[in-house]
Amino acid sequence: MNHFIRKTRLPLKFGLIGKPVEHSLSPLMMNTVFNELKINAIYVAFEVDESQFQDAIKGLSALKFSGFNVTIPYKEKIIEFCDSIGKKASIVNAVNTVKIIDGECLKCYNTDVDGVVATFKRRGIDTKGMETLIIGAGGAAKSLIIAFDMLGIKKIFILNRTKTRALMLAKLLQSRIDAKIVILDGEIENIIEEVDIIANATPVGMYPNIHECPLPETFILKDHIVFDVVYNPIETKLLKLARKKGAVAVSGVDML
Ligand SMILES: NC(=O)c1ccc[n+]([C@@H]2O[C@H](COP(=O)([O-])OP(=O)(O)OC[C@H]3O[C@@H](n4cnc5c(N)ncnc54)[C@H](OP(=O)(O)O)[C@@H]3O)[C@@H](O)[C@H]2O)c1
Numbered sequence: 001m002n003h004f005i006r007k008t009r010l011p012l013k014f015g016l017i018g019k020p021v022e023h024s025l026s027p028l029m030m031n032t033v034f035n036e037l038k039i040n041a042i043y044v045a046f047e048v049d050e051s052q053f054q055d056a057i058k059g060l061s062a063l064k065f066s067g068f069n070v071t072i073p074y075k076e077k078i079i080e081f082c083d084s085i086g087k088k089a090s091i092v093n094a095v096n097t098v099k100i101i102d103g104e105c106l107k108c109y110n111t112d113v114d115g116v117v118a119t120f121k122r123r124g125i126d127t128k129g130m131e132t133l134i135i136g137a138g139g140a141a142k143s144l145i146i147a148f149d150m151l152g153i154k155k156i157f158i159l160n161r162t163k164t165r166a167l168m169l170a171k172l173l174q175s176r177i178d179a180k181i182v183i184l185d186g187e188i189e190n191i192i193e194e195v196d197i198i199a200n201a202t203p204v205g206m207y208p209n210i211h212e213c214p215l216p217e218t219f220i221l222k223d224h225i226v227f228d229v230v231y232n233p234i235e236t237k238l239l240k241l242a243r244k245k246g247a248v249a250v251s252g253v254d255m256l
Pocket of ligand 1: 072112115136137138139140141160161162165201202203204206229230231252253255256
């Protein structure tokens with residue numbers, strides 16, 4: 001019997017921590033890629049309570065995970081546990097990817113900025129000199145602002161449910177970028193024809209609230225490029241409406 005038992009190589013282990021995580025498509029996507037490319041690795045999502053956040057990170061290291069992704073609400077909280085932090089993560093003050101070196105050292109990065117830049121470049125969209133409206137002022141909005149600035153966008157309007165948060169975001173980032181940030185007070189009708197890109201950086205429209213849309217349909221025009229960071233569903237209500245109007249619809253799934 002013994003000669004049938006071979007020593008098997010343990011798979012590389014990767015994870016996702018956040019709360020909630022059941023909406024995440026990352027395990028499906030990552031495990032499909034591992035399978036297709038015949039990589040001996042697994043990817044598992046873990047829902048972590050805030051009170052056990054530090055224990056969860058220690059656990060991943062102890063279990064010899066090679067790395068993990070971080071999603072809401074822990075993208076900022078993880079920073080205090082990082083041994084080193086990449087430049088973009090440091091600018092946006094948010095981490096979404098962690099490499100575990102030798103089972104203990106956490107090297108932390110933000111790949112959202114590069115994801116947005118790559119999404120527009122892959123599509124061949126020349127964004128130089130464009131103007132954009134970003135809805136939201138959280139972590140995703142921060143990454144969008146840095147990415148849009150890198151893409152040569154000249155003006156960024158921000159509309160957020162809580163205006164003070166948008167003002168704080170502008171204060172944090174304006175001195176670091178060339179694009180001009182303008183905070184809106186709700187008066188979208190004055191700028192909607194001026195903007196080239198509408199970008200949703202809120203969870204509005206995300207599963208299970210798939211019938212919600214961050215903007216009334218009348219504001220979506222056929223000349224707009226509409227980008228939604230939400231990637232579950234891949235085609236959100238906002239993107240469906242954009243396609244219906246003849247606008248260019250770009251899904252957040254392209255950022256991954
Ligand atoms: N495609 C990707 O790779 C990718 C990457 C990162 C994030 N995301 C997605 O982006 C979304 C936002 O993530 P985040 O990290 O930026 O979250 P966050 O830091 O919590 O910020 C959420 C933002 O959305 C606003 N918001 C939340 N619920 C709202 C509602 N019902 N109506 C209007 N505004 C609302 C918040 O406004 P207040 O300030 O008023 O609370 C805040 O500005 C999530 O769905 C996330 O999954 C996707």
